[in-house]
Amino acid sequence: MTILHSREKLTLANELIYELKVKDAMTREVISFSADSTFREIQLSMKKNKISGVPILDEKRNIIGIVSIDNVITALDENYVNDKVRDYMTKEVITIPQNFSLVSAIKKFEKYKFGRLPVTENAHSRKLVGILTMGDILNRLLLSIQSIAEQVEQKEDSNAQLSDELIKKAQQKPLRFEVKKADFDNAGRVASIIRTYLQKLNINKQIIRRVAIVCYEAEMNISIHSLGGYISVELDQNNIIITAVDYGPGIPDIEEAMKPGFTTASEQIRALGFGAGMGLPNIKKCADHLELESSMETGTILKAIIHI
Amino acid sequence: MLIKEIVDILEAEVLTGEDILDQEIEEFEASDLLSDVLALGKENFLLLTGLTTQQVVRTAEIAGGIGVVFVRGKTPEQEAIGLARSHHIPLLITSKSMFDACRAIVEAMINKEKK
Numbered sequence: 001m002t003i004l005h006s007r008e009k010l011t012l013a014n015e016l017i018y019e020l021k022v023k024d025a026m027t028r029e030v031i032s033f034s035a036d037s038t039f040r041e042i043q044l045s046m047k048k049n050k051i052s053g054v055p056i057l058d059e060k061r062n063i064i065g066i067v068s069i070d071n072v073i074t075a076l077d078e079n080y081v082n083d084k085v086r087d088y089m090t091k092e093v094i095t096i097p098q099n100f101s102l103v104s105a106i107k108k109f110e111k112y113k114f115g116r117l118p119v120t121e122n123a124h125s126r127k128l129v130g131i132l133t134m135g136d137i138l139n140r141l142l143l144s145i146q147s148i149a150e151q152v153e154q155k156e157d158s159n160a161q162l163s164d165e166l167i168k169k170a171q172q173k174p175l176r177f178e179v180k181k182a183d184f185d186n187a188g189r190v191a192s193i194i195r196t197y198l199q200k201l202n203i204n205k206q207i208i209r210r211v212a213i214v215c216y217e218a219e220m221n222i223s224i225h226s227l228g229g230y231i232s233v234e235l236d237q238n239n240i241i242i243t244a245v246d247y248g249p250g251i252p253d254i255e256e257a258m259k260p261g262f263t264t265a266s267e268q269i270r271a272l273g274f275g276a277g278m279g280l281p282n283i284k285k286c287a288d289h290l291e292l293e294s295s296m297e298t299g300t301i302l303k304a305i306i307h308i
Numbered sequence: 309m310l311i312k313e314i315v316d317i318l319e320a321e322v323l324t325g326e327d328i329l330d331q332e333i334e335e336f337e338a339s340d341l342l343s344d345v346l347a348l349g350k351e352n353f354l355l356l357t358g359l360t361t362q363q364v365v366r367t368a369e370i371a372g373g374i375g376v377v378f379v380r381g382k383t384p385e386q387e388a389i390g391l392a393r394s395h396h397i398p399l400l401i402t403s404k405s406m407f408d409a410c411r412a413i414v415e416a417m418i419n420k421e422k423k
Contacts, residue, residue: 012386145386152362152390160394185387188366195370205351205372212370213346273359273367278343285347 016144017137022105023098025140026119026130032057035064035086039075042067042085055118055128056089062126063118065089097123098130102137109134159189160196174234174243179219181228184272190231191215198240207306210286211240214304217279218244224269226299240306242287248299254292258284309333309417311375311398314354317416318377318402318409324389325398331374338410342367356409362387369395379406 032055033042042054046069056065067089075081075088095118096105108117119130175197177190195212215231222229222244229246251257258280265275284290287304294300312329315322322329335353339345342363345355351372357364358379365388368376374397378384381403392399402409 148386149390149393152387153394154390156391156394185362188363188370191370192366209351209370209372216346216366216370217343272361272363273340273342273357274363276341276343278341278347282343282347 012145012148013141016141017102017106020102020140020144021098022096022100022102022119022132023130025102025105025136026098026132027136028130030055030118030128030131032061032128033067033085034058035089036084038084039067039072039081039088043072043076043081046072053114053116055093055131056085057128061128063093063095063120063128064126065091066093066118068115093118095120095126096132097121097125102140105132105137106134156192159193174232174241176230176232178230179222179228179244179246181223181226183223184220184269187219187223188216190219190233194233201235203240203308207240207308210306211242213286214242214283214306217283218242218302218304220274221279221302222246224265224275229299238308240308242304242306244300244302244304246299248297250296250299251292251294252296254294258292309413309420311354311400313416314375314377314413315400317412318400318404320377320400320402323384323399323401324392325375325396328396328398331398333374336410336413337373338406345373346371356406358382358406360384360388362391364388365391365395365397365399368397373397375400377402377409379404379409 031045031049035056053066053068055063056067058064067085094112096108098119105117117132118128119132121127121129191212194215195208198208218231226246227248232243234241256262260281261277263275263277269275283304288307289305291303311331333354335350337345337348337353338356340358345367352374354375355368355373356377356379360382362385364376377400379402381401
């Protein structure tokens with residue numbers, strides 16, 4: 001088992017094995033037997049249920065032993081398959097409490113090379129509440145990893161649905177969206193919503209593209225360089241007007257900031273594929289008319305107009 | 309050229325969008341600078357990139373891209389996959405480098421013209 005050793009490749013899985021608990025991954029419906037059951041009974045159950053080990057419980061559901069497929073094979077070999085398991089079962093059972101993290105379970109699997117771990121109610125109890133295999137852990141991890149993509153997908157889909165309401169609103173007053181400082185994961189959300197909205201109004205594709213690019217670059221600028229701000233989009237008969245406002249600290253030299261390639265962005269931003277000093281030049285290229293005002297006291301206002 | 313032809317040319321794995329690979333690629337863009345992709349001014353392009361953030365998919369969506377290829381076998385963030393599914397943008401991974409991927413595409417285009 002190499003899950004613990006390939007840290008770089010499996011960073012997400014690694015985060016999850018610390019976060020998720022044994023109880024999140026274990027199987028709760030456990031097939032168990034009493035010490036008075038015979039190996040034959042257990043062997044038939046293993047075959048029927050496709051399992052390779054069963055816990056042996058007392059009348060209070062405390063674990064007193066375990067019978068694995070190896071025990072059954074030995075019983076067949078040595079001809080005591082119709083005997084009760086009480087005297088032959090493995091009595092020193094390694095268990096794991098349900099509130100332990102999955103990383104502890106993986107360590108135990110690595111150390112003891114067992115196929116399954118009976119799960120107890122807590123560290124001081126022997127009461128069985130479930131059973132855990134590496135397969136259970138893998139399934140749970142895949143489920144969690146999958147759900148991250150699904151959450152984003154659902155959020156994005158609901159953004160698109162939102163725009164039916166937005167269409168009505170936008171005809172009355174400008175649409176306004178908050179943009180937070182350093183919130184790069186959400187950068188582009190405004191551009192995406194506006195794009196969907198303009199598509200519903202059957203506006204020319206090239207114009208939609210230009211509006212979306214202006215919004216996206218403006219969002220990036222606000223989240224990279226400012227303390228936060230907002231973007232508003234307004235429609236009239238002939239124009240789409242995009243206004244990006246931030247609360248400071250302001251651009252010291254606008255002329256310089258407009259030069260392609262001029263940047264003050266950090267390495268972190270560059271790693272995202274932005275911050276190469278192309279934002280404002282891109283906005284200028286896409287807009288039919290651009291106004292940029294900046295004050296070191298109040299912040300920056302960018303107004304881009306695109307003719308329909 | 310169709311996206312599904314690119315899958316063969318680049319020996320690529322399709323991460324999402326298996327059912328929408330029949331789209332015609334009009335332009336190609338190979339870049340690790342998303343602002344440049346935004347400035348491109350082309351429609352229906354395939355983006356080849358070494359970046360793996362969700363901004364890659366966002367950029368493709370906004371700039372009119374119809375697919376993204378991650379080069380050097382790099383896997384994108386889970387968030388990028390969610391965005392791509394929502395916007396129906398196929399995501400491909402190739403183990404080829406950016407240069408080799410571009411060269412393979414160009415060679416395939418030349419071969420196609422000869423025929």
